[in-house]
Amino acid sequence: MPFWERETLNGGVLDDTLSSFGPCYLPNVNTSDGAWANSGNERMFLDILSNDTDVNPKYGYLQNQCKPGFLIIGAGKAGTSSLYKYLVGHDRVLPAKIKQVQFFKYHHELGMRWYLSHFPTAKAFLSSGALMTGEAAPGYLPYPEVAARTQIMMPGSKLLLLVREPIDRAWSSYNYNYYLPGLKKLNDLYENESYEYLASKYLYTFEDMIRAEMSMLKECMEPGGAAEIEGLKQSYWANSMMVSRRQRGLSPMIDIINGCYGTEEKRNQQWAPLRAQNPEGILDLPNTHRWEGMLGRGLYAVQAEWWYTAYPNNDIHMICSNEMKVKTASVLNSVTEFLGLPEFVYSDIVSQGMYNVRGHEGYDKLTSWNNEKEEKSDDSIPISDVFREELNAFVQIHNERLFSLVGKRCSW
Numbered sequence: 001m002p003f004w005e006r007e008t009l010n011g012g013v014l015d016d017t018l019s020s021f022g023p024c025y026l027p028n029v030n031t032s033d034g035a036w037a038n039s040g041n042e043r044m045f046l047d048i049l050s051n052d053t054d055v056n057p058k059y060g061y062l063q064n065q066c067k068p069g070f071l072i073i074g075a076g077k078a079g080t081s082s083l084y085k086y087l088v089g090h091d092r093v094l095p096a097k098i099k100q101v102q103f104f105k106y107h108h109e110l111g112m113r114w115y116l117s118h119f120p121t122a123k124a125f126l127s128s129g130a131l132m133t134g135e136a137a138p139g140y141l142p143y144p145e146v147a148a149r150t151q152i153m154m155p156g157s158k159l160l161l162l163v164r165e166p167i168d169r170a171w172s173s174y175n176y177n178y179y180l181p182g183l184k185k186l187n188d189l190y191e192n193e194s195y196e197y198l199a200s201k202y203l204y205t206f207e208d209m210i211r212a213e214m215s216m217l218k219e220c221m222e223p224g225g226a227a228e229i230e231g232l233k234q235s236y237w238a239n240s241m242m243v244s245r246r247q248r249g250l251s252p253m254i255d256i257i258n259g260c261y262g263t264e265e266k267r268n269q270q271w272a273p274l275r276a277q278n279p280e281g282i283l284d285l286p287n288t289h290r291w292e293g294m295l296g297r298g299l300y301a302v303q304a305e306w307w308y309t310a311y312p313n314n315d316i317h318m319i320c321s322n323e324m325k326v327k328t329a330s331v332l333n334s335v336t337e338f339l340g341l342p343e344f345v346y347s348d349i350v351s352q353g354m355y356n357v358r359g360h361e362g363y364d365k366l367t368s369w370n371n372e373k374e375e376k377s378d379d380s381i382p383i384s385d386v387f388r389e390e391l392n393a394f395v396q397i398h399n400e401r402l403f404s405l406v407g408k409r410c411s412w
Contacts (some may be wrong), residue, residue, distance in 0.1 A: 024122035065116035070134035073375035074141025076173040079321040080166035081355040084136035089349035092131040095119040142257040144306040151310040164321040165412040166298030177291035207383040214271040220260035227259035301401035319409035
């Protein structure tokens with residue numbers, strides 16, 4: 001039995017010793033199954049509707065709180081904001097208070113009461129007829145420890161994994177996380193200079209940055225390299241999978257994010273070629289973890305393998321982001337079925353457009369389909385043909401590994 005199934009509430013696991021209604025924790029009552037249709041539960045219904053406090057000692061630790069039924073775990077810049085907005089448009093789904101709670105990565109020590117306080121209460125569920133709530137945190141995907149922690153603390157949730165063609169995703173990340181913030185910083189420092197001059201003098205090109213990162217990754221991901229060493233540190237919870245892979249002659253699972261990024265030493269290694277080429281180039285920008293791994297975060301297989309180890313395969317649903325654009329209704333219907341929700345017509349909300357597809361304007365920023373098509377009319381990525389061929393060869397190996405893992409192919 002996996003260790004996370006042996007944990008107790010004291011170890012951070014949500015157990016079901018409290019009676020619950022759907023995803024919500026209600027006061028404990030003397031019923032064998034916590035069924036709703038009895039006088040005791042009717043009494044609870046009235047108490048909750050008349051009680052505005054989250055904590056009531058007579059009801060217990062998680063009284064009036066509700067668990068998310070789905071987590072959108074990634075990937076970043078693959079359409080997670082749009083998918084989340086579409087899903088919470090379903091008349092039986094309630095949104096979280098914020099799209100990205102980021103509990104399992106950054107705030108897990110604050111406890112489950114803190115986490116669940118970001119979702120609608122039992123009162124909201126009971127008064128609205130909703131069946132589910134959830135969050136979207138694309139930063140979850142790359143981290144093995146988050147996969148383990150999520151399964152420990154939130155077993156039974158359904159996971160939604162969006163994947164975008166890796167080079168296209170990297171180009172979007174370059175613009176969103178490096179180019180636009182870099183240009184803003186430079187413009188604040190040199191107000192009288194043109195954008196074109198500032199970009200050419202101080203910002204590294206997409207090709208130069210990806211070339212440097214790919215060179216670093218090839219070394220980091222070699223057998224016995226830093227990614228494998230970090231992955232072996234996670235084997236305390238994924239030991240059975242590690243053994244199984246060795247028996248089948250497969251390489252160990254690797255921890256690409258903790259192994260290849262994150263320290264000053266690793267950054268110096270990654271960016272040394274760029275600094276030698278242009279010492280004046282800007283690398284001092286916020287959210288380094290987002291733009292230093294522009295390519296690495298698109299190697300989905302080595303990240304998803306940890307989640308497929310922690311969760312049953314039928315609890316994870318992969319979506320190819322390009323299909324969400326061209327076959328939106330079909331994709332959303334498949335997600336609805338996967339989540340066990342009633343059928344729903346999403347056309348009204350989808351027709352409004354996509355969310356968070358440009359610069360740093362917020363997750364709720366809407367871009368109409370017409371404007372998005374105009375913006376994407378020339379989708380060529382500015383890299384040389386020779387490097388494009390080399391880059392395609394590198395990512396295709398990992399694409400095939402992903403498709404084999406999931407049992408589904410994307411059209412890239």
